Amino acid sequence: MKRILYILMASLFLFSSCDNEQDPIFEDSPETRLNKVLNEYKTTLTKDDGYWIAYYSGSAIFMKFNEDNTVEFQSTFNDGADDRTITYRVSSSQVPELVFESHSVFQAIYEENLTTGEYEFLFDKVADDRIDFISKTDRGANKTKLTFYKGTADDIVKAKELTDKIDVLSVFKEVVIEGNTTYKIEIALNPGGKAQVNTLVDGRIKTEFYSYDVTASGMIFQPALVFGDGVEAAEFVFDEAANTFQSTDETSVTIKVVEEPVLPLSPYAFGSKDALNNFIESGKSSRAYLNFFNAYKAQLNEDYGLTISRYYLNAISSPTEVPYIFIQTNFGNFWFEFTYEVKEDGKVYFTSTGVNNAGANAPIFEPLIQLLFNTNGHFIENSGGLSGYTNGTFSLINADDPAYKINFIDL
Numbered sequence: 001m002k003r004i005l006y007i008l009m010a011s012l013f014l015f016s017s018c019d020n021e022q023d024p025i026f027e028d029s030p031e032t033r034l035n036k037v038l039n040e041y042k043t044t045l046t047k048d049d050g051y052w053i054a055y056y057s058g059s060a061i062f063m064k065f066n067e068d069n070t071v072e073f074q075s076t077f078n079d080g081a082d083d084r085t086i087t088y089r090v091s092s093s094q095v096p097e098l099v100f101e102s103h104s105v106f107q108a109i110y111e112e113n114l115t116t117g118e119y120e121f122l123f124d125k126v127a128d129d130r131i132d133f134i135s136k137t138d139r140g141a142n143k144t145k146l147t148f149y150k151g152t153a154d155d156i157v158k159a160k161e162l163t164d165k166i167d168v169l170s171v172f173k174e175v176v177i178e179g180n181t182t183y184k185i186e187i188a189l190n191p192g193g194k195a196q197v198n199t200l201v202d203g204r205i206k207t208e209f210y211s212y213d214v215t216a217s218g219m220i221f222q223p224a225l226v227f228g229d230g231v232e233a234a235e236f237v238f239d240e241a242a243n244t245f246q247s248t249d250e251t252s253v254t255i256k257v258v259e260e261p262v263l264p265l266s267p268y269a270f271g272s273k274d275a276l277n278n279f280i281e282s283g284k285s286s287r288a289y290l291n292f293f294n295a296y297k298a299q300l301n302e303d304y305g306l307t308i309s310r311y312y313l314n315a316i317s318s319p320t321e322v323p324y325i326f327i328q329t330n331f332g333n334f335w336f337e338f339t340y341e342v343k344e345d346g347k348v349y350f351t352s353t354g355v356n357n358a359g360a361n362a363p364i365f366e367p368l369i370q371l372l373f374n375t376n377g378h379f380i381e382n383s384g385g386l387s388g389y390t391n392g393t394f395s396l397i398n399a400d401d402p403a404y405k406i407n408f409i410d411l
Contacts, residue, residue: 042090053151055213058193060159074156075105076163082108096123158216167287170402174262176254186262191283268382268394275313275408284407334358347377374400
C-alpha cells in the first residue's frame with residue numbers, strides 16, 4: 001500500500017513540474033532586447049550618410065547623424081545662428097528617446113516660443129525613410145509631433161532659397177478651389193511658423209491659427225487647412241512663375257499671392273493714440289520687415305557703432321503738435337517731423353515735412369524713414385491686444401510693397 005502511495009505522489013509531482021515549466025516567450029532578457037532596439041534606431045539614423053531633414057515651427061532643420069554620436073545642424077532658423085555640431089544619444093528612460101546633449105536648434109526654437117517649441121522627443125514610428133517622434137514633456141493627448149524625413153544635402157539649400165522667396169511675398173493671399181471657386185479666405189504666414197487664416201462667415205470674419213513649415217519645395221500645414229465645405233489640403237508646392245502655392249492633395253487648392261486685402265481688415269482708429277514699434281511681439285510683423293530691420297540695425301552698428309533701441313510715432317494723437325518719428329539710439333534721440341492723412345480708401349498716407357534734428361546724420365536713417373514715407377500709403381489693421389499688457393496693437397502694411405507689415409503698440 002505504501003509503495004502504491006509513493007508511486008502516486010511521485011506521479012503527481014512529475015505532472016506538477018511539467019505544468020510549471022513553460023517555454024520562455026523571449027530568448028533574451030528585457031535589457032538585451034531594449035539595447036537591440038536602441039542600436040537599430042541609431043543605425044537607422046546614421047546609415048546612408050546620416051542625412052535627415054525636419055520641418056518644425058516654421059523652419060527647416062537639416063541634420064547629419066554620425067557614428068561617433070555627433071550630429072551636425074544646418075537650419076533656416078535665425079539665419080543659422082544656432083547651427084552647430086553637438087553630441088546626441090539614443091537611450092531610454094521608459095521608452096526609446098533621442099537626446100541632444102547640449103544646446104541645439106530645437107532648444108533655441110523652444111526658448112523663443114515656449115508655447116509651441118519642444119526639444120525632447122520619444123521615438124514613435126521608425127522606418128528607413130521616415131522617423132516619427134512625439135514630445136517627451138507634453139501632457140495630455142495632444143502632444144507635439146516631429147517627423148524626420150530622409151534627406152539630401154541639397155534639401156536645406158532649397159529650403160533656405162524658398163524661405164527667402166516666401167519672405168518677400170505680399171502678406172495678402174487668397175484661396176481658389178478647383179480653379180473656379182474663390183473663397184473669401186485670407187492667409188497670413190507669420191514668423192515662428194504660425195499661419196493666421198481669416199474666413200468670411202455670415203458677414204463676420206472668423207480667425208483660425210495653424211502651424212506651417214517651409215519645405216524644400218513648398219509648405220506643410222498642421223493640421224490640414226479646411227476650406228469651404230470641408231475641403232482639406234495640407235501640403236503645397238510653390239510655383240514661382242505663377243506666384244501661387246498648389247496643393248499636392250487630391251483636391252485642387254491654390255493659394256494665390258495678391259497685392260491687396262482679400263477681406264476687410266479689422267478696423268483700427270489710427271491717430272487716436274501714439275505708437276511704439278512692437279519689440280515685444282515680433283511675430284506680429286512680417287518676415288520681410290523683421291529681416292530688413294534686423295539687418296539694418298546690424299549694419300548701423302557695424303558702420304557707426306550706433307544702436308537703435310526703439311522708435312515711436314509721436315504726437316499723432318495731438319490736435320496741435322506736429323507728428324514726428326522719434327528714434328532712440330545710444331548716440332541720443334533723433335526725430336523727423338511728418339504729416340499724415342487717413343483717406344477714404346482706408347489707408348494712411350505719411351508726408352515728410354523735411355524738419356528733423358539729425359543734421360548730417362539724416363541719411364543713415366533714410367532706409368527706415370522711407371518705409372513709412374512711401375507713395376501709396378499703408379493699409380491699417382487692428383491686431384488685438386498686447387500679450388500681458390492692456391495696450392492694443394495695430395499693423396501698417398506697406399501698399400507699395402505689401403511684404404512689409406510693421407506692428408506697433410498703441411500708447
